[in-house]
Amino acid sequence: MHEDLKSEYLEVEDPFILWENLKDRFDHQKLVYLPATENDWANLRFQDFKSVRAYSSALFKISSRLIMCGEKVTEKRKIDKTLSTFHPNNINLAEMYRERKFTKFGNLLSTLIVAEQNHELGIEVNGAKGGTMDEVGATGIFVHITTLVTGSGNLNHRVKEMHHEEEKLKMFAIGAA
Template sequence: MTNITSLSFVSLDISGDNYLAWVQDVKLHLGSKKLNDTIKAENKSTAEENFTSIFFLRHHMHEDLKSEYLEVEDPFILWENLKDKFDHQKLVYLPAAENDWAKLRLQDFKSVRAYSSALFKISSRLIMCGEKVTEKRKIDKTLSTFHPNNINLAEMYRERKFTKFGDLLSTLLVAEQNHELVIKNHQSCPTGSAPLPEVNNMSFQQNVRGKGYRGGRGQGRYRGRGRSHGHFRPYNNSGHPKWQSESQSKRKAPRGGKTENICYRCGMDGHWTRNCHTPDHLVKLYQIFSKIKRENGRNKFRQQ
């Protein structure tokens, strides 16, 4: 009972607006049941096949249409009557479909998938109205509606000489996904956002040892400037050995709390310029940064 009451597709409306789509659905269903000959002229279908076919047609029609053709028992006669009544819909839909096809442009859509969906819908309407939409016509329509800024890209695709629209569509989808991936990577890490490289732990230890702490002769003794014999502090705040006299450790600038023994070569504290072992490429980066900082300060002072 469920199979009798349920519809395989939308029934034919009394206005006939869905007649073209309804015809395609009926042909496909009758063909799958091997009943497509029942709606052809001079067919040799059996009585059982004709009854099955006309029952299916009437089951997918509006109630008012069923009443109008109540006495018709031949599926071919019913099919021809409906054709005479609603076949003029092709003349109604064809100009609108051709107008939509003329206005269809790839550059008006945000994605390739949205464009392809609209193209297939318009193509289906043209085919139902009796127009032929070939693969070449779809390809030419797509390549000729690229944005003017991408005209070189369109010519590149044209030189590949696609014969199937599906091949061109898959190529455009892959190119669109790759473009979106590049944009996302750029937005997550824009150009110039990477921090400047810093001195690693090994370089820091070498810089600290370069001041008064060397192997060989006199190891363990302070060999820094002035060779002071005062009290020593074997460790600094970072936990690394830092052999310097108490008098040097107390020398601080009046502002900012920074010590005076700052290296003017690399900008680090804890050693003098003559004992600096910072790599040259880090020294160049610091000097460039200092130069830019000084220039910005001068400009700010002039504006004030």
Template structure:
């Protein structure tokens, strides 16, 4: 394969399938280089111009084709030999291009740009083979191949009165981009849904808990603990009436686990234990107090019972003194 870095367009394939486009590209580039006369009959080109033209042609040939024409030094001879070998592509290309044009439909393409490329490629083949395709034919081909669900849309485009196929393609491309943006916005947040909050946003609607101090009437006060907020409040020891609600009873609504219930029982009757806060059943408190009373007895206390002998140290001391006096 020829060096792709030195190619201005694709090289001629050995099968000749791209011969039509290759010829057009060669004619344009030779004309830009001032070498277009080198491939014509009865030209008066200089040997230097002919050499440049041959080098350019061979550079844009497949490697397999280059070996077939390695001995040709005249660009006109090389050009004619390639035409005789591959020019029959018109007879092969024309029926294929006609079939492609007949089966071409706008509704078969998912993108407007793909449809535009297909139309221009088929039209180029037909025009090279001698078929004339006008702008009105290209417009009509597009209008009549819209999807059936877009009848109103194609009527609107038809009423606009486009005279060039390129103008219709531009309008379709703009509409396509707008529809993609509309669908993307809908999929991002469907109808009726709220936008997602930012990751670092603060919830300013969350209420802030405030500590309140309740004071009662009378002298002094009783200090109690708020179970929910662990704040200390002072409540008057003499209340004005029983109708006043007790904050401890209102806030202390949590269930007491077996472990905490055991702790409350063990603290019952001790200093600092709050009877109003304690929710231990009365019979458990009574049993605990009774067990405490039993523990108050002396640990080493032993009751006298029948069959037991009470020993005292004085008994042994007296016996020892009497024995000593007798021996003396």
């Protein structure tokens, strides 16, 4: 508790009275923060972030404020928010993710992070070979993402496969340099 609050309520000995006093003082915070937080949620778009981690950080920050204001933020709501705010050029990819029927936002997030890492690795490999992403890697990255999204088996198995592929690409990049 802040020192000013401690000194202000130092004389209150009954915990119930202290709770009521603090509630009276701070309960209006919900009214103050909720409209701004709802606006932040409405304007949160996956396409506006440079990385999956930056997006997820913003989403969790806004979600926490919504929950603090008494709003319910379900796994489905977070998943729908993410998939509905992909860039229009990636609408097919968003639909492929939607077809996976994720029930946990964390699973979708893990999938997006692995796909992003593989995309970045493809760019590195193409740079080492002197090619461009369009010339060499776009198809390969799309295949990696498609495999991750539509592949059979569980997520952990596919993540392990992706890491194995990543290691092979690194070895190829070293040999091409």
